[in-house]
Amino acid sequence: MSDQDSVQDVDVFKNVFKFYKSRNKIIDLSDVIDFNEVDNTRHHDKISTVNLKDNMDKVISPEDTMKPICEWEAYNVSACPGFIFIKNPFTPAGQRYWIQQCLRYYPCKPNISNLDAHVAPNSIDNMWTRSSYVDTHQNNSSKDLIDRLRWVTLGYHHNWDTKVYSESMRTEFPPNLSRLSKAVATATGHDKFEAQAAIVNFYHMHSSLSGHTDHSEIHMEEPIISFSFGQSAIFLLGGSTKAVPPVPIILRSGDVAVMAGASRSAYHAVPRILPTDNCHVADLYHDCTAADEAFGKYIASARININVRQVLPPGQKFMSSGDGSATT
Ligand SMILES: O=C(O)CCC(=O)C(=O)O
Numbered sequence: 001m002s003d004q005d006s007v008q009d010v011d012v013f014k015n016v017f018k019f020y021k022s023r024n025k026i027i028d029l030s031d032v033i034d035f036n037e038v039d040n041t042r043h044h045d046k047i048s049t050v051n052l053k054d055n056m057d058k059v060i061s062p063e064d065t066m067k068p069i070c071e072w073e074a075y076n077v078s079a080c081p082g083f084i085f086i087k088n089p090f091t092p093a094g095q096r097y098w099i100q101q102c103l104r105y106y107p108c109k110p111n112i113s114n115l116d117a118h119v120a121p122n123s124i125d126n127m128w129t130r131s132s133y134v135d136t137h138q139n140n141s142s143k144d145l146i147d148r149l150r151w152v153t154l155g156y157h158h159n160w161d162t163k164v165y166s167e168s169m170r171t172e173f174p175p176n177l178s179r180l181s182k183a184v185a186t187a188t189g190h191d192k193f194e195a196q197a198a199i200v201n202f203y204h205m206h207s208s209l210s211g212h213t214d215h216s217e218i219h220m221e222e223p224i225i226s227f228s229f230g231q232s233a234i235f236l237l238g239g240s241t242k243a244v245p246p247v248p249i250i251l252r253s254g255d256v257a258v259m260a261g262a263s264r265s266a267y268h269a270v271p272r273i274l275p276t277d278n279c280h281v282a283d284l285y286h287d288c289t290a291a292d293e294a295f296g297k298y299i300a301s302a303r304i305n306i307n308v309r310q311v312l313p314p315g316q317k318f319m320s321s322g323d324g325s326a327t328t
């Protein structure tokens, strides 16, 4: 293989990313796996149904936000071993509950967000109630603070520079999100999963997230559990190198992606946010109180993703001094 060949191989993930990110043309979605159309013959041979564990009466429906597990539909993607897609297992009120948690509560202290570097904590604590989504009489011409929110970290706070977690950058993981993640983990066969760190991403219509792997966690045997709310996304799931052509998948509001097994350390990206093409999100806030409708206005042009991870090996409650340096 010549040098040129190997460079081209390395760029496969990036080329596919650029293809879906490009705004210069009408995007061709024919290769994108859409689990809303599982009978679509084009992609039928690329996926298979997963049988979930329906033995979890105690943990199912955390905060009463999910449908009974017997109604969940879950799929594998043959090219991505270990990956499980669960088609929106939430009730409409359940989705509204999690969207509210992400906008109203998770950005507040002691959690960390991209806004911390710019504004005082109490401005963040009140930013939802003071936003023009809620206070419609507000004639504040400056952009809402909430529109500048890009990420929040929970539990062990992701260090964007060093990519190393530390005990000194740890706060309580939200118990409700821990129960939700445990329910999904248990249903997909990971009943020892402990939610210890999460990133909540806030995407706007032109946002994207480039190809990366998530490998800061000391223990990589447990899955990443990823929840999507609001506008849809094209999610690219590749392999262990950027030479592996990624599989494009549509993630819609309520969908859950579980990156387990080999897919836990696979390259992945979000090249594009797509306006919801059906009643998915509009329906959520149909006939709601004004307080709820405010969340509907935000989510009409935004996507929220919560991805939850276990950091420590089973049974270990804290990081020991050598743990941080064990990761790269
Ligand atoms: O937004 C998504 O679906 C993926 C987010 C992600 O991969 C990350 O935050 O590491």
Ligand SMILES: [Fe+2]
Residues within 6 Å of the ligand: 212, 213, 214, 268
């Ligand atoms: Fe990621």
